[in-house]
Amino acid sequence: MVKRIKLRTLFIGGCITLFFLVLIARVFWIQILHGEYWQQEAASQWAHKAVIKAVRGEIEDRNGNVLASDVPAYTVVVDPEVIAERGIGEEVIAGLNKLLGKPVDQLKKLVEAKDDKGKYLKNREIRNEGWKISKELADKVDAFNKGLAKEHDIQETGVGLVTEQKRYYPKNTLAAHILGYTDREGNAIMGLEKYFDQQLRGEDGKLLYQSDGKGVKLPESNDTYQPVVNGNNFKLTIDSTIQYYIEEAMKTAYDKYKPKSMSVIAADPNTMEILGMANMPTFNPNEYWDTNQNSAGFYNHAIKSRYEPGSTFKIVTLAGAVQEKLFNPDATFQSGQIYIKGYKKPLHDINRVGWGKISFLEGVKRSSNVAFVKLGYEMLGQEKLLQYINDFGFNEKTGIDLPGETIGIVNPNPSIASENATLAYGHGKVLVTPIQQLTAVSAIANGGKLMVPHVVKEITDPNTGKTTVTQPEVVREVISKESARETGSYLEQVVADQVKGTGRHAYIEGYRVAGKTGTAIKVQGKDYDRNKVLASFIGYAPVNDPKIAVIVIIDEPQDGEGGGAAAAPIFKEIVSQALPYMGVPKAVADSKGSTEKTVKSTPSEQRSAPDLTGKTMQAARQLLIDQGYDFEAVGEGTTVVSQYPEKGTLLASGQRVYLLSQQGEKPVIPDLRGQSLRDALEILSLLKVGIAIEGEGYVSQQTQGIKNGKTLVTLGLKPLNEYGENIPVPPAADDTKKDTKTE
Secondary structure, three states: OHHHHHHHHHHHHHHHHHHHHHHHHHHHHHHHHOHHHHHHHHHHHHEEEEEEOOOOOOEEOOOOOEEEEEEEEEEEEEOHHHHHHHOOHHHHHHHHHHHHOOOHHHHHHHHOOEOOOOOEOOOEEOOOOOOOEOHHHHHHHHHHHHHHHHHHOOOOOOEEEEEEEEEEOOOOOOOHHHHOEEOOOOOEEEHHHHHOHHHHHOEOEEEEEEEOOOOOEOOOOOOEEEOOEOOOEEEEOOOHHHHHHHHHHHHHHHHHHOOOEEEEEEEEOOOOEEEEEEEEOOOOHHHOOOOOOOHHHHOOHHHHOOEOOHHHHHHHHHHHHHHOOOOOOOOEEEOOEEOOOOOOOOEEOOOOOOOOEEEHHHHHHOOOHHHHHHHHHHHHOHHHHHHHHHHOOOOOOOOOOOOOOOOOEEOOOOOOHHHHHHHOOOOOOEEEOHHHHHHHHHHHHOOOEEEOOEOEEEEEOOOOOOEEEOOOOEEEEOOOHHHHHHHHHHHHHHHHOOOOOOOHHHOEOOEOOEEEEEEEEEEEOOEEEEEEEEEEEEEEEOOOOOOEEEEEEEEOOHHHOOHHHHHHHHHHHHHHHHHHHOOOOOEEEOOOOOOEEEOOOOHHHOEEOOOOOOOEHHHHHHHHHHOOOEEEEEOOOOEOOEEEOOOOOEEOOOOEEEEEOOOOOOOOOOOOOOOEHHHHHHHHHHHOOEEEEEEOOEEEEEEEEEEOOEEEEEEEEEOOOOOOOOOOOOOOOOHHHHHHHHO
């Protein structure tokens, strides 16, 4: 008995000892041999990471109108398990099919989705029709969901909405090729969105913390916080109103001529700020995924397409001849055709029989190819002509801040005379882009400076408040101010001469317009097809003080219409609206026809200031844009608290409307330069700031300071000159008027 007890005790003791040995071995294996692995596994259980999404920067036009921003979006999700339990699958499928337009068979797969074991899945997103939908559609889905729950007397239907963010373009197609778009996953695809993606998207923030099994944060949690860096906000040089004028004029012409494509660019020639840029066909960036949109509409011809320019290129030849003092407007030549040494066939004018013996000025007006062969090939010579072509930037990119710019190609064979001769009038071995041409003509408009075009006016970092302003950049001086002014006077007559000028359809009553038509016959195979042309017009206004330069290009207009008939009227429609909107006064000749004076508006020509007080700033801005008013928003609030001029006040042509909202600690002072003293005083009085006045006339400059703890604005005044400007106009011989009389 005793022996049996001892054996049993020994056995039990051995088992316990073996158990402890196994336990110690297991602990050694876990904590020593695989300690690092299990430490990481444990950390993963209590360590958590939260991502704080960065807000993509806003894009505004030059007046503060939002063109692109992040807005709430909603994704529709379904829970197959809940839907199956409630037995409402068919109703859910039918309802979502009606609301979202997603095919029934695809909805059925989502609503009845199961895993490999036959168990219903949870929370399936409805892509793409139900992915990041608008608030309006989300409200309809929510109403359907509530109706379904009420009908079946249930709390949960298995249909839900997840709130997310998406990129939204409130003006739809407006400036689409400039803005580009991001896809629904936030990837930048084209336009400014892609070019400045790094700055716009910012950087997500992160929070690392520790919690217990229930997700409650531990008291001694070692938190690591990386702050979110929101994307920069961009203010563009684009003016939404001018962009609207451009796109409306293009739509009418596109429907009329049914071309392959159209492009229009408008810029301030003095700074090369792009005021508007559009192409037809176009697209809606909010619906980039819609297959019904023309795929060709996504291509930005304005900076990417190369064309044989035709006669608009003659501007370069003319400018070079004027700069070299080779252009004598009164000298004559025989029009019609010209033979080049070493080339058997003659080069022709568009009118092959010509106009007889005419002056070179008439040759410019009529766009005579012969005149420009003589000027560019015979007088300047091929080396000088190529030098001016290069100086005007046609063998380099302009450097515009948009992706995908194409470089022009001008490469005639030096030993082939005909290639160098036709270069003088924009045919043959010359391919250019629209933006290159606009930059070149702007150099003539601004007094001879080739400048870098740009669409970004300023960039603001919302995290620091720092604003970086894009400064005008001069590449080089291509011709002198005097030569630029003289060249402009000849180009003005192309438009002003209503008998001989090829650009007469661009004439705008009350404004001096300079310009040049172009009709490049396209090559099909080895021959030219006169029914397929590239029609164009390029010009600027007013000649005496250029405010806007515009190029219009129509690729293969119906019936082979040329630049004078098809493109010039589009220029006229755009510029005749833009100049009054920009506040540029009309000018007419006096009774002697020798001077110009500012046209005074009569009551019949005036409009009344609308009632804007009490409206939201966004609604007031949109109303003024839609009706073509010039305006400026002042203040930091969201509601218009006062306006100037008051509602019902008759506005002079181009008079600005000021919208005043709630001011912050430091009042925001608008730019009052060019305003009358009375208007400036009224506005500053509303802002309740101190005022000091120096001089007489209209506001030419303003400075802001502090006096006795109060903001003081000092206004410098100057009288207007005969052109309605308070900036002196340099004296110049007015060859335009003299030659217009003799012609």
